[in-house]
Amino acid sequence: xxxxxxxxxxxxxxxxxxxxxxxxxxxxxxxxxxxxxxxxxxxxxxxxxxxxxxxxxxxxxxxxxxxxxxxxxxxxxxxxxxxxxxxxxxxxxxxxxxxxxxxxxxxxxxxxxxxxxxxxxxxxxxxxxxxxxxxxxxxxxxxxxxxxxxxxxxxxxxxxxxxxxxxxxxxxxxxxxxxxxxxxxxxxxxxxxxxxxxxxxxxxxxxxxxxxxxxxxxxxxxxxxxxxxxxxxxxxxxxxxxxxxxxxxxxxxxxxxxxxxxxxxxxxxxxxxxxxxxxxxxxxxxxxxxxxxxxxxxxxxxxxxxxxxxxxxxxxxxxxxxxxxxxxxxxxxxxxxxxxxxxxxxxxxxxxxxxxxxxxxxxxxxxxxxxxxxxxxxxxxxxxxxxxxxxxxxxxxxxxxxxxxxxxxxxxxxxxxxxxxxxxxxxxxxxxxxxxxxxxxxxxxxxxxxxxxxxxxxxxxxxxxxxxxxxxxxxxxxxxxxxxxxxxxxxxxxxxxxxxxxxxxxxxxxxxxxxxxxxxxxxxxxxxxxxxxxxxxxxxxx
Numbered sequence: 001x002x003x004x005x006x007x008x009x010x011x012x013x014x015x016x017x018x019x020x021x022x023x024x025x026x027x028x029x030x031x032x033x034x035x036x037x038x039x040x041x042x043x044x045x046x047x048x049x050x051x052x053x054x055x056x057x058x059x060x061x062x063x064x065x066x067x068x069x070x071x072x073x074x075x076x077x078x079x080x081x082x083x084x085x086x087x088x089x090x091x092x093x094x095x096x097x098x099x100x101x102x103x104x105x106x107x108x109x110x111x112x113x114x115x116x117x118x119x120x121x122x123x124x125x126x127x128x129x130x131x132x133x134x135x136x137x138x139x140x141x142x143x144x145x146x147x148x149x150x151x152x153x154x155x156x157x158x159x160x161x162x163x164x165x166x167x168x169x170x171x172x173x174x175x176x177x178x179x180x181x182x183x184x185x186x187x188x189x190x191x192x193x194x195x196x197x198x199x200x201x202x203x204x205x206x207x208x209x210x211x212x213x214x215x216x217x218x219x220x221x222x223x224x225x226x227x228x229x230x231x232x233x234x235x236x237x238x239x240x241x242x243x244x245x246x247x248x249x250x251x252x253x254x255x256x257x258x259x260x261x262x263x264x265x266x267x268x269x270x271x272x273x274x275x276x277x278x279x280x281x282x283x284x285x286x287x288x289x290x291x292x293x294x295x296x297x298x299x300x301x302x303x304x305x306x307x308x309x310x311x312x313x314x315x316x317x318x319x320x321x322x323x324x325x326x327x328x329x330x331x332x333x334x335x336x337x338x339x340x341x342x343x344x345x346x347x348x349x350x351x352x353x354x355x356x357x358x359x360x361x362x363x364x365x366x367x368x369x370x371x372x373x374x375x376x377x378x379x380x381x382x383x384x385x386x387x388x389x390x391x392x393x394x395x396x397x398x399x400x401x402x403x404x405x406x407x408x409x410x411x412x413x414x415x416x417x418x419x420x421x422x423x424x425x426x427x428x429x430x431x432x433x434x435x436x437x438x439x440x441x442x443x444x445x446x447x448x449x450x451x452x453x454x455x456x457x458x459x460x461x462x463x464x465x466x467x468x469x470x471x472x473x474x475x476x477x478x479x480x481x482x483x484x485x486x487x488x489x490x491x492x493x494x495x496x497x498x499x500x501x502x503x504x505x506x507x508x509x510x511x512x513x514x515x516x517x518x519x520x521x522x523x524x525x526x527x528x529x530x531x532x533x534x535x536x537x538x539x540x541x542x
Contacts, residue, residue, distance in 0.1 A: 004474070006481045007501060008538060011237055012179045012429035013491050014191060014199060015484060022200045025422050026051035026170070027415045028408075029189055029204035031177050031231065035152070035397055036379025036404035037210030038159035039112070043408025044208070045168040048415040051202065052163075053175040053192060055226055055488065068267050069145035070155075070401075071138065071394040072113045073106070074130070080140035082106050089395060092137045092296050093388020094515040095531050096244065101366060101385040105395070105402045112401040113144070121158040122146055135267040135393035136294045143394045149266050149332045155397065176488040177230065180207065180238040180375065182540075183425050187238070187375035193488065203422045206374050206411035209235060209362060210404065213380040217500045218355035219454035222254055222264045228492040229499035231381035235362045236498060239540035241371040243383040243533050244360035245499075246506035249391050249516045250459050251356035252276075252300035255349065256315040257340050262354040265318060265333060267393045270294060272329065274320040276304065277348065279313040298390050298516045301353040305459050308352065317348035353459060357396060359387045359516060360506070363535065368407035371537075376411055378403040389515025432482055442493050445480060448472075449493075449500055457504050462520040466508040473501045506534045 027048030030037050037052060044050045073082050085106045090097050117123065123144045124131045134141040146154035163169055174194055181188040181201070189204040211231030215223025236242055253270070254262040270276075270293040275283050288303040289295035295303075304316050320326055326344050327334040337344050361383040368376045368384070378384075379400040386399050452472050456465035480497050483490065512526040513519050 004477075006477050007498065010432065010481055011540065012191065013237075013485070013494055014178050014193075014429060015431040016191060016199055016427075016429050018181070018201050018424065018427040022197055023424065024051070024200060024202045026202065026204050027206065028411050029053065029202055029207045030210060031190065031208065032210035032212055032379070032381070033171070034210060034212055034379055034400065035155055035159065036400035036407070037208070038156065038163055039401050039404030040208045040210060040376075040378060040408035040411070041169055042159065042163055042166070043405050044206075044412040044415070045163070045166040047412030048168065048205075050166075050169045051172060051204070052169065053172045053177060053190070053202070055174070055176045055230070057173050068135065068394045068397075069133065069143040069151045070109075070113060070397045071135070071143050071392065072109050072398060073142055074110050074113065080142050084139055085142060088137055088139050089386070089392045090388070092390045092392040092515075094390055094525070095388065095527065096514070096533065097388035098385025104366065105384075105386050105399055108402045108405075109398045112398070112405060116155060116158060116401070119158050119162045121155055123154075124148065133268050133271050134294070135271045136291075136300065137296045137392045143268070143271070145268065147331065148328070149268065149330045152397070176491065177211070177234060178491055180234050180372075181425075181427055182238045182372060183427070185239065186373040188425055188427075201424070203424055205415050205418060205422060206376070208368075208407045208411055209370070209375065209377040209381055210379045210400075210407075211381045213358040214496075214499050215355045215358070217450060217453050217496045217503075218458065219450040220254070220262055220352070220354040222251055222262055222354050222356045228496050229358075230492065230495045231377075232358075232361060232502070233495035233498045235370065235372075235375075235377070235381075236502065236536070236538050238372060238375075239538055240375065241363040241535050241537045242361065242502060243363040243535050244389075244506065245502045245536060246510050246517050246534065247359035247387075247389055247515060248355060248458075248503065249297055249357040249359055250301045250353040252297055252304055252353050253318055253351040254354040255336065255340070256352045257350070260340070263336055264356075265349060265351055266330065267297075269318065269320055269323075269330060269333065272320075272323050274318050274323060276300070276351075277317040277319050278307050278311045279317070280311060296390055297393065298518070301459050302518060304351075304353055315350045315352040318351045319348055320344055321346060321348075355454075355458070357391055359383070359389070359391055360503075364403070367410045368403050369410070374414075376407040378407040389517065432484055440479060440483060442490055445476065446493055446496065449476065449496060453500055453503075457500070457507055460518055460520055461507050463508070466504055469504050470501070470508065473497060473504065477501075502536055506536065509534055
């Protein structure tokens with residue numbers, strides 16, 4: 001079997017017979033405990049039993065690490081309105097946004113944020129009034145934060161507290177979803193694993209995928225270790241359509257300390273007036289864009305890469321020394337920098353771009369439905385059409401709130417209308433015949449994959465680099481995808497390779513530059529041929 005055939009043929013990663021495994025039942029299965037998953041659970045629990053499964057602790061998600069805020073227009077004024085928020089989102093999205101989806105998120109977003117406030121979310125305020133900040137790409141100050149730079153943690157805290165009030169919800173931490181269970185294009189639940197029981201079958205009437213992003217396939221990333229693209233990979237193997245997978249957003253400013261993990265330096269720091277300097281102390285962003293440091297993220301990221309290449313450096317500097325009360329406004333960032341002996345009131349902060357947010361994902365409609373019956377997707381794992389070819393800063397938490405609620409409500413209503421008990425199916429996954437010797441250093445493979453993705457499929461792309469990356473993936477596919485692993489570390493590696501290949505294939509196909517996707521060999525936007533989406537789907541015979 002060729003490598004390409006292996007990518008197409010591998011339906012389930014584990015060998016199992018559904019009749020022989022421990023079984024659990026729930027009305028609604030939610031995969032992921034970020035903002036989209038928790039908001040979906042709150043809504044679905046109004047209609048039936050809900051089970052939330054998460055691969056680590058329930059608090060561990062991309063959302064919990066979000067320093068930036070939520071972009072929302074709560075009350076229109078002379079300076080801002082929902083129409084302006086919509087216009088900013090469309091401008092940054094470079095022609096690929098779905099206008100109806102943008103309107104839905106902006107208009108329903110204020111309802112969802114009001115709910116968060118009612119549920120006890122402590123957003124920053126002054127004299128009883130919410131504080132609104134401005135971030136890159138926004139024409140007005142409309143971004144609210146919590147504890148300065150801990151917005152995600154505060155929202156997750158409030159959602160978990162709200163969720164715990166419902167008797168209909170169970171949370172299963174440290175449960176790894178190996179694959180979605182399907183029959184005749186209908187999702188029946190999931191095959192899950194935990195260290196105590198091993199493999200289990202979790203049958204559900206409705207399933208909501210809210211598993212987050214895939215930043216860990218890149219060497220340089222802001223994402224936590226859990227972000228290995230599992231949701232994208234399991235949806236692909238199940239036969240769901242994935243859309244615009246080439247669209248990866250790179251955050252311009254992550255703390256660069258050699259040997260340390262990349263840590264986010266929030267967009268809001270530049271919103272407060274911080275400057276980007278090169279190694280010579282020159283403020284270079286005005287040379288690249290009229291909005292300077294507040295240009296869209298893709299522009300700032302490419303500009304930093306260009307400038308550090310031009311000056312022979314590995315990083316640029318963020319100058320926040322002139323910002324008053326920095327420690328009060330950004331306590332986490334202040335502590336983070338101090339841990340590396342950087343005094344933000346006196347020192348420059350070394351920064352460079354890192355993979356941050358997956359814009360592409362599992363294709364969904366206005367009701368958060370995927371192309372597989374009984375399967376919904378929300379949050380970073382989904383492609384809803386909100387972001388287009390680039391994400392406006394602080395729109396992602398808003399999207400997770402809105403589409404998490406929509407997915408939970410739609411799934412819940414279906415459950416209420418179908419009270420009959422679940423009928424388990426007989427699903428058998430045979431053992432895969434290994435083409436290569438069993439010996440495989442998984443850690444070495446993961447490191448190599450992340451390196452090649454960073455070098456060849458990151459901020460700047462071109463045909464020969466994409467071809468080289470695909471050749472490497474073809475080679476890796478022969479001895480990674482045919483393995484029968486029995487632990488999450490191996491399954492994650494297979495998922496990472498699957499998602500990396502989908503991203504690279506889409507990047508090779510889009511022969512233009514648009515938003516976050518930049519081709520050095522096709523540097524211009526081509527609306528005539530490429531103002532359209534790239535869809536990928538694994539053909540499946542069940």
